[in-house]
Amino acid sequence: xxxxxxxxxxxxxxxTGFLALVACRATPQPDPARQLIARGDALFFKETFGxxxxxxxxxxxxENNFALDPxxxxxxxxxxxxxxxxxxxxxQRNFENPRLMREFGLIQENLDGFDDLENRFVMRGVPHxxxxxxxxxxxxxxLTGWSGDGAPGDRSLRSFATGAVIQHFTRTLNRVxxxxxxxxxxxxxxxxxxxxxxxxxxxxxxxxxxxxxTVARRGQAIFLDGSLGKCNLCHxxxxxxxxxxxxxxxxxxxxxxxxxxxxxxxxPTPERMPPDDGLGTPGDGTFNTPPLVEAADxxxxxxxxxxxxxEGAVAFYNGEAFNTSPAGRFLASxxxxxxxxxxDATQVVAVAAFLRVLNALENARESLVLLxxxxxxxxxxxxxxxxxxxxxxxxxxxGIRVLSGAGLHPRAVVHLEAAxxxxxxxxxxxxxxxxxxxxxxxxxxxxxxxxxxxx
Amino acid sequence: MMRRYALGLLIGLLGCVxxxxxxxxxxxxxxxxxxxxxxxxxxxxxxxxSVDSRSRTLTVVADGxxxxxxxxERTRIWIDRSPFKLTxxxxxxxxxxxxxxxxxxxxxxxxxxxxxxxxxxxxxx
Numbered sequence: 001x002x003x004x005x006x007x008x009x010x011x012x013x014x015x016t017g018f019l020a021l022v023a024c025r026a027t028p029q030p031d032p033a034r035q036l037i038a039r040g041d042a043l044f045f046k047e048t049f050g051x052x053x054x055x056x057x058x059x060x061x062x063e064n065n066f067a068l069d070p071x072x073x074x075x076x077x078x079x080x081x082x083x084x085x086x087x088x089x090x091x092q093r094n095f096e097n098p099r100l101m102r103e104f105g106l107i108q109e110n111l112d113g114f115d116d117l118e119n120r121f122v123m124r125g126v127p128h129x130x131x132x133x134x135x136x137x138x139x140x141x142x143l144t145g146w147s148g149d150g151a152p153g154d155r156s157l158r159s160f161a162t163g164a165v166i167q168h169f170t171r172t173l174n175r176v177x178x179x180x181x182x183x184x185x186x187x188x189x190x191x192x193x194x195x196x197x198x199x200x201x202x203x204x205x206x207x208x209x210x211x212x213x214t215v216a217r218r219g220q221a222i223f224l225d226g227s228l229g230k231c232n233l234c235h236x237x238x239x240x241x242x243x244x245x246x247x248x249x250x251x252x253x254x255x256x257x258x259x260x261x262x263x264x265x266x267x268p269t270p271e272r273m274p275p276d277d278g279l280g281t282p283g284d285g286t287f288n289t290p291p292l293v294e295a296a297d298x299x300x301x302x303x304x305x306x307x308x309x310x311e312g313a314v315a316f317y318n319g320e321a322f323n324t325s326p327a328g329r330f331l332a333s334x335x336x337x338x339x340x341x342x343x344d345a346t347q348v349v350a351v352a353a354f355l356r357v358l359n360a361l362e363n364a365r366e367s368l369v370l371l372x373x374x375x376x377x378x379x380x381x382x383x384x385x386x387x388x389x390x391x392x393x394x395x396x397x398x399g400i401r402v403l404s405g406a407g408l409h410p411r412a413v414v415h416l417e418a419a420x421x422x423x424x425x426x427x428x429x430x431x432x433x434x435x436x437x438x439x440x441x442x443x444x445x446x447x448x449x450x451x452x453x454x455x
Numbered sequence: 456m457m458r459r460y461a462l463g464l465l466i467g468l469l470g471c472v473x474x475x476x477x478x479x480x481x482x483x484x485x486x487x488x489x490x491x492x493x494x495x496x497x498x499x500x501x502x503x504x505s506v507d508s509r510s511r512t513l514t515v516v517a518d519g520x521x522x523x524x525x526x527x528e529r530t531r532i533w534i535d536r537s538p539f540k541l542t543x544x545x546x547x548x549x550x551x552x553x554x555x556x557x558x559x560x561x562x563x564x565x566x567x568x569x570x571x572x573x574x575x576x577x578x579x580x
Contacts, residue, residue: 113480115545152482154492162491163481174542175484189491281480 033194040195043188051169051181052088053081056161056192059107059126059168063394066199067128067298069105069305090172094118097271104266104305106273109167111147112281117173122276123266125305127290128298130200132157135240135291138250146303147279148253148288158193201293201362204239207232210453211357213409219354222347229351230331230341231292231317238358240291253279253286257325258302261316265306276304285326296352296359296402311352311406317341318348349406356402357409357451363399364416364444364451367392371423371444375437389427392440396420399447412450419443483545486537487558487574498560503575506551513551513570515559524561524568526551531572539580550575 045057058081060066068082076082085096094117100106106123113120124146136142136157144150144160152166153159161184171180184192207224211217222229223238234254236243242252259276266273277283287303295301301313318341322328328340343351370392377385400416403409419440426436448454488494501517511526526532532546535558551557556576561568 111480113545114483152480152485153490153494154497156492159491162485166481166484176540176542177484177486177489177537179540183485183489184491186491 036191036194037198040191040193040198043184043192044195047188048081049165049169049181049184050178051165052084052091052171054084054169055081056164058082060129062391065128065294065298065398066130068107068126069298069300070103073102073105088171091170094121094173095170097123099269100266100271100273103269105300106266106305107168111149112283114175119274121274123273124276124303125300128294129196130294130298131202131239131291132199133197133202134204136251138252143251143253143288146287147276147283148251148286149279156193157196158189161189161192200366201291204237204241205293205358207237209358209361211354212451212453213353213357215350215353216357216408216451217354219347219350219352222343222351223354227335229343229347231351233331234289234327235292238292238355240289242289251289253288255285255326256287256317257321257323257328258287258304258306258316259285260321260325261306261319262321264304265308266304273304278303292355293358293362296356296405297363297398309352310355311348314343314351314355315348318343353406353408356406359402360399360409360412361448361451363395363402364448367395367399367419368441368444370395371437371441374426375434375441385433386427389423389437393420393423393427396423396440396444409450412447415443415447415450419447482572483531483533483543485574487535487556487576490558490560493560494558498558500556500558503551503553503555503557505553506548508548511548513557513559513573515557522568524559524570526570526573530570533572533574535574535576536580538576541580546573546575550577552578554578 043056044060045055045062048055059068061068061072064072073082079087082101083098085091086098094108096108097106100123104123105125107126108121109124110117110121112122127146136144138148142151142156144155144157149155150163151157151160152163165181165184166175169181174180177183208220211220223231226233231238233244234242234252236248240251242249255278259278264273278286279288295313296310299308299310299313301307301310302316307313307316316322317328323332323340323342332338332340370388374385374388374392377388396416396419400413400420403413403416422436422440422443426433426440429436445454482490485491488500490498494500499515499517499522501515504514504516504521506513512523513526514521514523526548532548532550534544534546534550536543551573552575555578558574560571560573562571563569
């Protein structure tokens, strides 16, 4: 019986030594760039800047693609800082419109000044902050926000957070620094900028892609056709930059007539929604071009959330509002038939299918990055791994939703659902995490192979 | 050359704007010297020496130098009351009084310099 005790002791020693080796694996040198991004991550979601309790993440939640929509808003508890205008007596008037926020995802902005809060404001949707690295640069300087003039100071993306704190984080309408909020420090602005630039795609696509789906492939052809869809002129490679034949001209504003759309869903309500004249004071009617790769996942669409679906957003360009706008009339002037954009129903659906597939591919790319990150976490970095796996699960779910929403690629959806389930198992697992992550990665690869030719 | 002309025409027709005007609405609430990326680099912070209301010219002493800047109808003037923990106000040329601390963001057009915006601190709240 003694030998059993000795064997058990030796086994314990070996096991302890093994665990010690796992834990004490050489620690990599800290990367200053990654540390700056991590600092920005923490600021974005936790720092209230001494204000009303909101953070940047209040309007740009990570779990909802850094954007807001009524469906997500409905999941928030009533005391969420997003709803501060509903329970802070100092902000109950002229700060937000709770009904328009909850029902249409609209946020109040005072872009033309703060002298007349009662009458001078606009209601806008919350844009996502993905792919900013390749979406804001223009020859005249960065264009931020829905009208391209979102930042004070030097107008850079870095300075954007300062304007956001002043507009959205204040404790009272006086907006006094060091009383109602504190301004971000230069170091904090650096970190926030680094974090925002790290989000999503770091470069534009190179279209055309070797898509496998018939409808999406046709949609891509229409998108790229300068005589039919003409989308690629203002959204080169489905991004945010324009290219009119002389190479990319960077991100730009256009007057596409969105403000002239009849029947904006919020207008039948008794709530005030003054006209939005876009860039400048007085405005010139132009609004900024967002990237399209992330579009299918981040509706509602346009600066005022006028359209709910990606199919509706594509169809907008067929309508009178666009074709009588300066942008529409320009396209018509270049067209031998004098037509701006005229697509039939099946063509609209095809372009929308193309955008859905692009979005799903981007969801998959991001999921794989997150899974790789989770796989690289050591045994005792369980919390960090779980966080990454949670984000990967959400991205995978978004890809499923984007494809299923139009009945696209059902076999890819099956693979993505398997991936999602394995990711959830990996989150709960103690010892099988690596194996389950690998299965999820394989499932994602299978899904991707359904959407696009894999070299 | 023709390509550049065509591009310029294209820009005009589309109504698209390649020059950022900037969000100056929230700039009003940023105290003198704290405008991100601007203060001390592209602005002058100093003291008002004199104001010529007829020529609408402001003379400022900053960093030991004296310079004059034109105040136009487009110039935004804000009263920075943050040292008194009070809200910033929209001001007028009458608020530009000698001796007051001021920050000026200006732009040069040819040989003349014009103020894009001016923040001035009042002597009293």
